[in-house]
Amino acid sequence: MxxxxxxxxxxxxxxxxxxxxxxxxxxxxxxxxxxxxxxxxxxxxxxxxxxxxxxxxxxxxxxxxxxxxxxxxxISRTLQGVGLFRGLTVLENVMVGAHRHAKAGFFSALFAVPTSDKDDARLRARAMTALEELDATGYATRYPDSLPYPVQKRVALARALVADxxxxxxxxxxxxxxxxxxxxxxxxxxxxxxxxxxxxxxxxxxxxxxxxxxxxxxxxxxxxxxxxxxxxxANPAVTEAYLGDEVDVATDAAALAAADGREG
Amino acid sequence: MLQFVNVTLNGLVQGMIFAAFALALVLIWRSTRIVNFAQGSMAAATTFIALAIIQAGQSYWVALVVALLSGFLIGAVIERVVIRPVEGGPELNAVIVTLGLFVAIQALIAIVFGSSFQSFTTPFGLRGFTFGDTTILLTPNSLYVIGAVLVTMLALIALFRFTRVGLAMRASAFGQEVARLLGVRVGRMLTLGWGLAAVVGSLSGLLIAGGGLVYPAYMDVIIVSGFVAAVLGGLDSPIGAVVGGLLLGLVLSYVAGYLSPALVNMSALAILVVVLLVRPGGLFSSSTARRA
Incomplete structure (x- = not known):
């Protein structure tokens, strides 16, 4: 860019x-x-x-x-939160991510012709592999809301990775x-x-x-x-912009301590 | 006892039709967050298409297939042309658009097919089955109604649960932006969703028309019940819509059978008000937060 x-x-x-x-x-x-x-x-x-x-x-x-x-x-991306589909199981969530690897066209998939059946099986397998990589196969049939946050994040990552x-x-x-x-x-x-x-x-x-x-x-x-x-x-501009906050905090803390000291 | 059996059977058959209509509403609500007030008119339009085909000498089944296909087309075209521009905008815009469609399509039916009352055939008999010398209120036609709705629902469940397109449609319904980022063609899924919903709505129109009279506004009565059924089940839940439809069918049938047929519409609205006051998310909702 x-x-x-x-x-x-x-x-x-x-x-x-x-x-x-x-x-x-x-x-x-x-x-x-x-x-x-x-x-x-x-x-x-x-x-x-x-x-x-x-x-x-x-x-x-x-x-x-x-x-x-x-x-x-x-290109795949993950979202700041987790952005998983609430009403879909973990496996289904990841399968949506594998969408681009489906071979069958839209209409053959709609009418479930045999090639698209094979497709579905392949997508499922891909999704399971991605979950395996992130150590989340055990959660495949669960719904995202029922999982702890870190696991949800892993699933979201699996969903991004499954598109390869x-x-x-x-x-x-x-x-x-x-x-x-x-x-x-x-x-x-x-x-x-x-x-x-x-x-x-x-x-x-x-x-x-x-x-x-x-x-x-x-x-x-x-x-x-x-x-x-x-x-x-090592760049001073970065320290100023970034760590500036922390320097402020330190100064504030010092000021507070000084104030406390005076009162005490 | 016989009366109770008959009233219950009648309620179940009615309920199945309400369920189909409510299911159509729920499908659209889930995918686009729009309450489709034009559903009834769209169904009426396809019923009149079927009627024209039957009057031209074709069989009921040919008419049924053509009507359902044209229902799909009408739904898909309406989404693509009329609804797409107001999607994602203020909710009121979409409501006004579907209300406008409701009136416009009904007027169009009257212009094209005339506004007189016409009878609509059924493929099966309307005489109740007889056991000994008692005739119960279960006809071959009512079995057909129940069967047709059940088959449609199973087909929809299979589509949503087991196919890749169904998965993409569910993903689009749960999070459009995220689905788009994952490469799902969300626009296509919405068009498809409207098409499928219109098929289910058309089916309910054809089933209610069977053995009765049709005129451009004949669906108006069903619209009220269909909405109540959908709200009863919670607008988000397809299964809720079916259960809501059956429940409403039974209750209304009991009202008609034991109190007075004149009270049917009033009690449907009374149920709607009570549900909205007590459980605004529907009978089966677990979520507490919900916007009107």
Whole structure:
């Protein structure tokens, strides 16, 4: 993506942001709240149309990118929450994700001709394999609402993976996860990068620093830094924008302590 | 005792038709969050198509198939052309559009087929089965009604449970945006949903017409009961619609049999009001939050 700009009404959400996810790499996208991470993500999957800029995928420019074309292009994404279909079982949820691998056409599937029966069986098998990879086969017949949140997140990830994408967009995959689960997730993302490129939006710095090959930092819709984790960490602009909050907290704490001291 | 049996049988047959009509409403509500007030007119239109075919000398079965197919087409075209532009907009817009369709289609039927009362044949007899010297109110035709609705429901269950298209339709109903991101052609699924719903609605129209008189507004009575049945079962649940339809059929039949036939419509509305006051989500709802 090059030179992406988006404005909502008069408010600029992204201005002239460029980002390239190299094949087989994990690319992190970080920034404080409201920096425009999710907007950029939505641009990448066609939910938001950029006012300026170009999106190039596998050598060809994507004009008028529409969300429903995404999986056919080989791009999958997970959502910030879990976004599972409530009334479908876990297995069925994952099967919907495998949709693009069905061979039978729409009408033969509707009238259940034999090729489409075989198709259904294949989709089911694919979905089971994806669940296996994420260690969730035991939940196949359950409904999402009855499962703990971390398991729901794994199922959502399985649903994105089952399409066998070339590019996986992960929107805050670690939110709501505990320390151990986050660690497992990191290992998983590293394994995945052997098969596909990953664009990762995440708040948890340690996870991002551990798994990403390259990182782009946004602040208030502008790209303030890009590079390897080490380069980004060393960049003073990042520390200011990002860790600025924590510095504030520290100052506040010091001020409070001082105030307490005076009262005490 | 005989009267009780007869009233119950009558209620079950009526209930089956209500169930089919309510099911059509639920299918559309689930996929597009629109209450289709035009359902009755659409069903009436297909019944008149069937009538024209029968009058042209074809058999009832040919007429039935053509009517159901044209029902599918009407439903699909209406979704694609009239409903699509108001989908996702303010709910009131869609309500007004379907109400407009309700009136427009009814007027169109009157223009094309005339507005006189015409009799509609049945493929099966209307004389009750006889045991010894008592005749009960169960006719070959009522068996046909029950059978046709049951077969349709089983076919729908099979479609939704066991096929890939059914899966995609359910996914679209539960989360359009997410389904779209996963590569489901949601628009197509909505068109298909409306088409299928119109087939089920048409079936209820044809079944209620069998052995009776039809005129452009003959479905109006069923519309009220169908809506009550759908609300009774909770608009979201296909199974609820069927159970609601059967329950309503029985209750109304008991009212007609033991109190007065004049009270039937009034009691249908009374049930509607009570359900909306006491259990607005329907008899089988587990969710508490629901918008009107």
């Amino acid at each position: 090059t030179g992406i700009s988006v404005a909502f009404g008069g408010v600029s959400a992204l201005s002239d942001v460029s980002l390239t996810v190299e094949p087989g790499q994990v690319h992190g996208l970080i920034g404080p709240n409201g920096a425009g991470k999710t907007t950029l993500f939505n641009v990448a999957c066609g939910l938001v149309r950029p006012d300026e800029g170009r999106i190039v995928w596998n050598g060809s420019e994507l004009r008028r990118l529409r969300p429903s074309r995404l999986t056919r292009l080989g 994408p070339e590019l996986l967009l992960l929107d805050e995959p670690a939110s709501g996860l505990g320390e151990d689960e986050m660690h497992e997730l990191g290992d998983l993302i590293r394994t995945l990068s052997g098969r596909m490129s990953v664009l990762l939006v995440e708040h948890h710095m340690d996870l991002v620093m551990r798994v990403c090959d390259r990182i782009t930092v946004l602040d208030s819709g502008e790209q303030i830094a890009a590079g390897t984790p080490a380069e980004v960490q």
